[in-house]
Amino acid sequence: MKVYRSYEDLPKIRLPLGQEVFISDSTIRDGSQMPGIVMKKKHKIQIYEYLHKIGIEKLETFVYNERDREAVREMLDRGYEFPEVTGWARANPKDIDFVLGMDGIKETGILMSVSDSHVIDKMGLTGRDEAERKYTDALQYAVDHGLRTRAHIEDMTRADNEGFVFPLVEKLLEIDPDCTIRLCDTLGYGLPFPDVDEPYGIPYIVRRLKNTGARNIETHIHDDFGMSIACSIAGYWYGANWSSLTFLGVGERAGNAELEKVAVFLIQRVEGFQKYNLQSVTEFAGFMEKEIGIRVPRNKSVVGKNIFAHESGIHTAGIIKNPFTYEPYPPELVGGKRQLLIGDSSGLEVIRFKVEETLNELMNIAIKVDKSDLRIKAIQAEIQKLYNQEKRVSSISDEELKKYVEKYFMLQPIIDEHSADEINQLENDKGENNPG
Structure with missing residues (x-):
């Protein structure tokens, strides 16, 4: 086999x-x-x-x-x-x-x-x-x-x-x-x-x-x-x-x-x-774009900014578990960098992963968070609300996520019962659109 x-x-x-x-x-x-x-x-x-x-x-x-x-x-x-x-x-x-x-x-x-x-x-x-x-x-x-x-x-x-x-x-x-x-x-x-x-x-x-x-x-x-x-x-x-x-x-x-x-x-x-050796080609593309004026499409093979960027729930969950699942070759082969983004199609797994990264950076210790944690669900609910109300047309930046982490994991470490009900209601409204 x-x-x-x-x-x-x-x-x-x-x-x-x-x-x-x-x-x-x-x-x-x-x-x-x-x-x-x-x-x-x-x-x-x-x-x-x-x-x-x-x-x-x-x-x-x-x-x-x-x-x-x-x-x-x-x-x-x-x-x-x-x-x-x-x-x-x-x-x-x-x-x-x-x-x-x-x-x-x-x-x-x-x-x-x-x-x-x-x-x-x-x-x-x-x-x-x-x-x-x-x-x-x-x-x-x-x-x-x-x-x-x-x-x-x-x-x-x-x-x-x-x-x-x-x-x-x-x-x-x-x-x-x-x-x-x-x-x-x-x-x-x-x-x-x-x-x-x-x-x-x-x-x-x-x-x-x-x-x-x-x-x-x-x-x-x-x-x-x-x-x-x-x-x-x-x-x-x-x-x-x-x-x-x-x-x-x-x-x-x-x-x-x-x-x-x-x-x-x-x-x-x-x-x-x-x-x-292709480790310089992503840098090479940046040079051509900045110095010579060649616009590089975000989804261009090998050197585009989106080649190793993942947002949807299914894709990000797969990448976190095994990058081979959704990447045709390792980013380092071409001098690229993997990006896990939070957007309107993101699920709990990528939010959990990015929250862990942010906590580790803020506190300088290894912290594990379960994706069923109500604070993770609360962050997802707030983010989805932005997209549902069409107040957002771009991904959530790392700096913005940091503010959510500070709010829910440092300033408000416990989600009260009323907040939990709101989260569950938002999840029901959202349905199954964002698996992972």
């Missing part, structure tokens, strides 16, 4: 192909293109520091202007092994020269748009043949000048992959067999299902890229249809060894697949995967 009562009891999954997988961060490059966001040099340096703490393998950055180059120089001067700072260029020698001008950068991505809309309408090229010559010439130029390469195959999920893209990839790999082929799902059209063929099927595309001889395959998935995380993980599942992500999913339009979500999935769910 299988018993799952702790995180250790839960089985972990295995990537079917068993390959080592990595993360390349694009927060400073793609994320900086998010409308309304301006990343100063100090912001980029701090983001680099957080990525270093986590252990992310690579980041990519622009090097077109002096403020970008100043930030890159400072990153390189820190001498960290991870993340490796890599460049980004359009498919022309002048752009690649910017990367070559940055002493210390050994790898660059090269943008290669492949959908007909991008090739003809956006770039103004005559067609696919001209695009192919442009992209292979650019890659050859980078290789000839000693750079490692990534081919950013833009808009692959809206392109003729069999007729144009896969033959192009074969030519790119003839120039650089170690080139990382970045599968760019530019508008989030990709699907993670194995029976979906091109242009939408991420598993199909990854398998076909492997069949072309690609040794390094990377996904770069935008979130326009909300599928970016599923498609990024599907990429790993079917053989990709890299995923290009951004912290908090920042980026153009709906943004990108979130680094913190993919990383916590790998650590918590995949067997033998422990190489990232």
